[in-house]
Amino acid sequence: MLLISCPWCGPRDETEYHYGGQAHVRYPETPADLDDRQWAEYVFYRDNPKGPFAERWVHSTGCRRWFNVLRDTVTYEVLASYRLDEPRPELPQAGGNR
Amino acid sequence: MSTEPLPEHPDFLWRNPEPRSSYDVVIVGAGGHGLATAYYLAKNHGITNVAVLEKGWLAGGNMARNTTIIRSNYLWDESAAIYEHALKLWERLPEELDYDFLFSQRGVLNLAHTLQDVREGTRRANANRLNGVDAEWLEPDEVAKVCPILNVSPRTRYPVLGATFQPRAGIAKHDHVAWALARRADELGVDLIQGCEVTGFLKDGDRVVGVETNLGRINAGRVGLAAAGHSSVLAERAGVRLPVQSYPLQALVSELHEPVHPTVVMSNHVHVYVSQAHKGELVMGAGVDSYNGYGQRGSFHVIEHQMAAAVELFPIFARAHVLRTWGGVVDVTPDASPIISTTPVENLYVNCGWGTGGFKGTPAAGWTFAHTIATGEPHPLNAPFALERFTTGALIDEHGAAAVAH
Ligand SMILES: Cc1cc2nc3c(=O)[nH]c(=O)nc-3n(C[C@H](O)[C@H](O)[C@H](O)COP(=O)(O)OP(=O)(O)OC[C@H]3O[C@@H](n4cnc5c(N)ncnc54)[C@H](O)[C@@H]3O)c2cc1C
Ligand SMILES: [Zn+2]
Numbered sequence: 428m429l430l431i432s433c434p435w436c437g438p439r440d441e442t443e444y445h446y447g448g449q450a451h452v453r454y455p456e457t458p459a460d461l462d463d464r465q466w467a468e469y470v471f472y473r474d475n476p477k478g479p480f481a482e483r484w485v486h487s488t489g490c491r492r493w494f495n496v497l498r499d500t501v502t503y504e505v506l507a508s509y510r511l512d513e514p515r516p517e518l519p520q521a522g523g524n525r
Numbered sequence: 526m527s528t529e530p531l532p533e534h535p536d537f538l539w540r541n542p543e544p545r546s547s548y549d550v551v552i553v554g555a556g557g558h559g560l561a562t563a564y565y566l567a568k569n570h571g572i573t574n575v576a577v578l579e580k581g582w583l584a585g586g587n588m589a590r591n592t593t594i595i596r597s598n599y600l601w602d603e604s605a606a607i608y609e610h611a612l613k614l615w616e617r618l619p620e621e622l623d624y625d626f627l628f629s630q631r632g633v634l635n636l637a638h639t640l641q642d643v644r645e646g647t648r649r650a651n652a653n654r655l656n657g658v659d660a661e662w663l664e665p666d667e668v669a670k671v672c673p674i675l676n677v678s679p680r681t682r683y684p685v686l687g688a689t690f691q692p693r694a695g696i697a698k699h700d701h702v703a704w705a706l707a708r709r710a711d712e713l714g715v716d717l718i719q720g721c722e723v724t725g726f727l728k729d730g731d732r733v734v735g736v737e738t739n740l741g742r743i744n745a746g747r748v749g750l751a752a753a754g755h756s757s758v759l760a761e762r763a764g765v766r767l768p769v770q771s772y773p774l775q776a777l778v779s780e781l782h783e784p785v786h787p788t789v790v791m792s793n794h795v796h797v798y799v800s801q802a803h804k805g806e807l808v809m810g811a812g813v814d815s816y817n818g819y820g821q822r823g824s825f826h827v828i829e830h831q832m833a834a835a836v837e838l839f840p841i842f843a844r845a846h847v848l849r850t851w852g853g854v855v856d857v858t859p860d861a862s863p864i865i866s867t868t869p870v871e872n873l874y875v876n877c878g879w880g881t882g883g884f885k886g887t888p889a890a891g892w893t894f895a896h897t898i899a900t901g902e903p904h905p906l907n908a909p910f911a912l913e914r915f916t917t918g919a920l921i922d923e924h925g926a927a928a929v930a931h
């Protein structure tokens with residue numbers, strides 16, 4: 428079971444949350460200009476990385492607020508959690524300066 | 526319930542050749558789909574200069590992890606056509622491959638627990654019949670006749686309000702299916718190469734001309750991807766983005782029991798599906814984990830949920846012990862239907878997105894993918910399952926009939 432930290436309530440079990448898929452997917456700035464291919468990208472295509480992934484979670488049985496989590500999709504390690512108005516945190520580089 | 530002995534595991538079913546420097550067709554992934562594709566490339570199209578490259582061992586991916594349910598009771602015409610084609614192929618494959626992989630047509634019940642389930646189920650059974658798929662709607666007392674150990678009492682939390690029943694559905698011994706296909710493909714000249722991971726693609730402009738592997742470069746006239754949970758990771762290396770997300774899906778088996786469970790029972794609403802293997806294990810699956818994952822293991826609370834549902838539906842299972850649990854990585858599309866398609870890269874073809882339900886589709890996936898690779902054009906059965914549908918909007922929404930929560 429994942430232990431996920433809600434930015435408002437702190438660490439809670441995975442079962443308190445619901446998953447919302449990839450984070451930072453912006454609504455198109457000029458929707459009227461999009462062709463079908465670009466709409467398809469926006470609606471149906473998401474990243475599916477093996478490794479760190481920025482994703483949305485909602486604290487359903489707690490404060491009911493949405494936030495973002497950086498999680499490794501191979502080790503399932505929760506690397507960071509942050510509010511929607513915060514940028515995706517930089518990951519410490521292996522071998523680099525921490 | 527079958528009391529036949531299991532087929533022997535023969536020592537040598539295929540050669541283990543060194544890869545040659547060049548093939549007409551390279552298939553990536555020796556799961557059921559890759560093997561079936563190679564088999565039909567050789568058998569239906571006479572293309573035998575083919576290699577199937579597998580990073581692990583043959584059929585060690587989802588092919589070895591699935592709960593082996595085979596059925597064709599999907600809602601839409603496009604799905605009914607391809608899954609029913611698969612079921613018809615299943616019905617003749619044991620003889621054709623001369624290998625008894627214990628395909629057992631013991632039927633499948635898809636339970637309804639809510640009024641909406643009842644409406645969906647009756648609609649689907651009607652749609653199935655219009656498409657020539659055997660299906661009926663059963664009331665709770667009829668459900669109990671098909672599966673007497675099922676609790677159809679109205680006093681459960683989610684009572685059984687009825688079920689669809691497909692008598693021709695069933696299960697098969699998945700490993701043996703793979704070995705049967707591998708043996709025939711090998712006999713027809715296909716090279717099956719294990720321990721060979723594709724790490725990149727050789728391209729000439731917008732055309733693929735080969736693959737990079739841990740065993741070196743292999744040139745290829747055409748390349749077909751059949752990598753299930755890893756399709757998008759692989760396709761990305763060829764510059765193709767796929768609309769799939771990879772999720773962990775898990776299953777478990779109990780210790781051996783006397784034959785008690787005569788059919789296959791699936792429940793979308795309470796998220797469990799159960800059959801009894803030939804040897805006697807209860808084989809159970811649940812829903813996918815809600816989040817992306819490549820860990821080949823699933824969350825414990827999903828198992829808890831599934832076991833609670835199983836015990837309520839089958840009180841007789843209350844004291845059965847779990848022997849083993851495992852997980853696979855499945856690639857799910859936005860409409861819960863597969864993709865068998867050409868790609869924006871010339872001579873690169875993709876078969877993916879079968880999600881939680883691609884075992885049943887194995888022969889049809891191979892049949893249509895082989896056709897697409899051999900001719901460069903989709904077969905009529907897989908034309909609707911092209912990548913373009915996500916741009917045109919002609920989706921084939923099978924979330925209801927896919928039957929696993931995702
Ligand atoms: C727990 C579970 C239960 C399921 N139950 C059912 C069921 O009851 N009925 C049903 O119809 N379906 C079921 N499925 C789904 C079914 O197993 C899959 O849809 C189907 O197996 C996918 O096709 P495949 O057999 O080719 O995939 P796989 O067997 O996964 O084959 C893909 C192969 O590609 C290889 N590969 C990946 N990347 C590379 C690379 N870079 N280089 C070389 N090789 C690579 C992998 O190692 C793997 O062997 C279930 C799946 C799971 C996990
Ligand atoms: Zn909270």
